Amino acid sequence: MTSVAQTLADGTALLHDSSASPRADALLLLAHAMRREREWIVAYGDATPSREEVQAFERLSTQRSEGVPVAYLLGSAGFFGREFLVNESVLVPRPETEHLVAAAIAFIGKRPLDVVDVGTGSGAIACTIAAETRATVCGTDTSSAAVAIANENARRFGVTDRCRFCVGDLTEAVSAQRFDLVVANLPYVPTAEIPSKPDPVAFEPREALDGGSDGLTLYRRLFNTLASLLNANALILLEAAPPTMPGLSAIVRSALPHSAIAVCRDYAGLERYLRISTGATDA
Numbered sequence: 001m002t003s004v005a006q007t008l009a010d011g012t013a014l015l016h017d018s019s020a021s022p023r024a025d026a027l028l029l030l031a032h033a034m035r036r037e038r039e040w041i042v043a044y045g046d047a048t049p050s051r052e053e054v055q056a057f058e059r060l061s062t063q064r065s066e067g068v069p070v071a072y073l074l075g076s077a078g079f080f081g082r083e084f085l086v087n088e089s090v091l092v093p094r095p096e097t098e099h100l101v102a103a104a105i106a107f108i109g110k111r112p113l114d115v116v117d118v119g120t121g122s123g124a125i126a127c128t129i130a131a132e133t134r135a136t137v138c139g140t141d142t143s144s145a146a147v148a149i150a151n152e153n154a155r156r157f158g159v160t161d162r163c164r165f166c167v168g169d170l171t172e173a174v175s176a177q178r179f180d181l182v183v184a185n186l187p188y189v190p191t192a193e194i195p196s197k198p199d200p201v202a203f204e205p206r207e208a209l210d211g212g213s214d215g216l217t218l219y220r221r222l223f224n225t226l227a228s229l230l231n232a233n234a235l236i237l238l239e240a241a242p243p244t245m246p247g248l249s250a251i252v253r254s255a256l257p258h259s260a261i262a263v264c265r266d267y268a269g270l271e272r273y274l275r276i277s278t279g280a281t282d283a
C-alpha cells in the first residue's frame with residue numbers, strides 16, 4: 001500500500017491543472033477522507049492509509065478536479081472563526097464578507113439590537129452576529145433549502161434563542177418588524193458574468209449569484225421597501241461587487257437622501273461594501 005505522503009502527492013498532481021491551490025486542496029480532502037487533522041497528514045507522511053481511505057480520497061479528488069468547490073466536498077466552510085455547514089443549496093461564505101460582519105459587530109457593541117440579514121444563505125452572517133453580540137437576528141431567504149442549513153448552523157452554534165430564519169422574498173416575511181441594523185449580501189454577479197463549469201463558482205446556486213443585468217436588481221428592489229423597516233439611527237451594511245459601488249450608492253441616495261454613505265474595502269483592498277448611516281449619531 002502507498003504512504004500518506006505519496007497519496008497526497010498523487011492527489012496534488014491530479015489537481016494541478018484544475019485548482020489554483022492543488023496541494024492545499026489535496027491536503028484538506030485527504031484529511032477529510034482519513035478523518036484526521038491536516039497537521040496529522042503533514043506530520044505522519046510515512047503512515048499507510050487504508051484502501052477505503054484511499055478510495056474515498058480518490059473520489060473526492062476526482063470531483064474537485066471537475067470543479068466542485070472544496071467546501072461542498074468537506075460539507076463545511078470556515079467563516080469568522082467558526083466552521084459552518086454548507087451544501088450545494090447555499091453560497092460558500094467568503095472571507096470578504098467577514099469585513100461586513102466585523103462592521104456589524106462594532107456597530108452593535110453591547111446593545112441588544114434587532115438585526116435583519118437579507119439573503120441569509122448558510123446563515124453565516126446572521127449566526128456570527130448572534131454568536132458575537134447580544135443582538136436578535138432574523139435571516140430571510142427565498143430558498144427553503146438554504147433556510148434549513150441556516151437553522152442547522154444556528155443550532156450548531158447555540159444561537160437559536162436569538163437567531164431565526166424565514167423563507168420569503170427580501171424583507172417580505174419580516175415586514176411587520178423594525179430593525180436597528182440591516183445587513184445584506186444579496187446576489188450581485190451581473191448575469192452575463194456568471195462563470196460556467198468547471199469554475200467552482202458555477203457549482204453554487206444560481207439564485208445566490210445572479211444579480212440581474214447590472215448586478216443590482218435585488219438591491220434596487222430591496223430599497224423599494226427598506227425605509228419603512230428602519231428604526232431611528234439604523235445602520236445598513238451591503239456587500240456588492242467593486243464595480244457596482246457607484247450604482248449602488250446612487251440607489252441608496254435616491255431612497256434615503258439624508259443618509260451618510262461610506263464605501264469600505266475588503267482584505268484585497270477592493271471596494272466591497274457600503275456602510276449607510278441613517279441617523280445623525282453614527283455618521
Ligand SMILES: C[S@@+](CC[C@H](N)C(=O)[O-])C[C@H]1O[C@@H](n2cnc3c(N)ncnc32)[C@H](O)[C@@H]1O
Pocket residue numbers: 090091092093094097118119120121122123124125140141142143146168169170171185186187188207208209218
Ligand atoms: C450571495 S448569497 C449570500 C449568502 C450569505 N448571506 C453569505 O454571505 O454567505 C445570496 C443569498 O440570497 C438569496 N436570495 C436570492 N434572491 C433573494 C430574494 N429575492 N429574497 C431573499 N433572498 C434571496 C439566495 O438564495 C442566497 O442564499
